[in-house]
Amino acid sequence: MHPAIPLLLELQKTDNEIAALRANLEAAPKRIRENDARLNGARAAVASAKEALAPIVATRKKTDFEVSEWRERAKKFRAQTSAVKTNEAYKALLHEIANAETEMGKLEDVQLEQMMSAEEAEKNVKASEAALRESEQSIAAERKEIENHAREVNRKMQADISLREKIAAQIPEEILNVYTRAGKRHHGVALAAAVNEQCRGCGMRLLPHVYQEVYKPENLELQTCETCGCILYPAEPAAPPTSGTNPTTASAS
Numbered sequence: 001m002h003p004a005i006p007l008l009l010e011l012q013k014t015d016n017e018i019a020a021l022r023a024n025l026e027a028a029p030k031r032i033r034e035n036d037a038r039l040n041g042a043r044a045a046v047a048s049a050k051e052a053l054a055p056i057v058a059t060r061k062k063t064d065f066e067v068s069e070w071r072e073r074a075k076k077f078r079a080q081t082s083a084v085k086t087n088e089a090y091k092a093l094l095h096e097i098a099n100a101e102t103e104m105g106k107l108e109d110v111q112l113e114q115m116m117s118a119e120e121a122e123k124n125v126k127a128s129e130a131a132l133r134e135s136e137q138s139i140a141a142e143r144k145e146i147e148n149h150a151r152e153v154n155r156k157m158q159a160d161i162s163l164r165e166k167i168a169a170q171i172p173e174e175i176l177n178v179y180t181r182a183g184k185r186h187h188g189v190a191l192a193a194a195v196n197e198q199c200r201g202c203g204m205r206l207l208p209h210v211y212q213e214v215y216k217p218e219n220l221e222l223q224t225c226e227t228c229g230c231i232l233y234p235a236e237p238a239a240p241p242t243s244g245t246n247p248t249t250a251s252a253s
């Protein structure tokens with residue numbers, strides 16, 4: 001096994017961790033954006049409930065005004081009855097009074113209907129406002145949680161980044177370059193185990209001498225897979241393949 005392999009494996013593990021933490025960190029702004037969209041939806045619901053209430057309120061005011069006008073008119077006619085001189089004029093006044101009262105009666109029915117629809121619309125406004133307050137509270141709490149989590153993840157990532165620097169500093173630059181190139185080709189995966197004369201990275205068969213080199217204890221040349229370019233490492237560094245054993249040295253003592 002090449003002496004840099006243990007360090008490269010450690011480097012790969014750290015890089016994997018950094019990548020996972022970075023992906024986790026990148027999910028935070030998306031969650032915040034989704035919550036903001038939810039909040040905007042709740043705000044829009046309040047606005048449209050208020051928009052529905054406004055014309056009902058305006059119509060009610062208009063009706064109230066009309067009722068009071070008819071009431072004033074009836075009052076005025078009633079006041080005039082004591083001053084009229086002729087029977088004709090008196091009858092005409094009574095007719096006007098009756099007419100005004102009929103109109104008032106009609107409008108009172110309208111008022112009742114309008115009051116009911118206003119109550120309904122006010123209820124909608126209150127319900128949407130309550131829903132908005134609830135969203136604001138839960139989203140504020142969630143945002144705090146997202147930010148705390150992101151801070152924690154970032155702290156771990158920074159620690160991993162400085163660990164990575166320490167590991168990388170112990171690896172010769174040309175080997176580091178091979179590692180970087182292989183990683184770029186395989187979404188960050190630069191190493192592959194050599195098992196049963198196969199590369200575990202791509203599944204392709206390895207040349208016998210390449211495979212043997214990977215398992216040789218004194219191997220000083222880094223072996224890469226011919227097909228995928230991954231740096232090959234022995235799956236079980238403690239147990240080299242049987243073909244490499246030398247019976248003469250084993251029985252020397």
Ligand SMILES: [Zn+2]
Nearest residue numbers: 199202225228
């Ligand atoms: Zn391969």
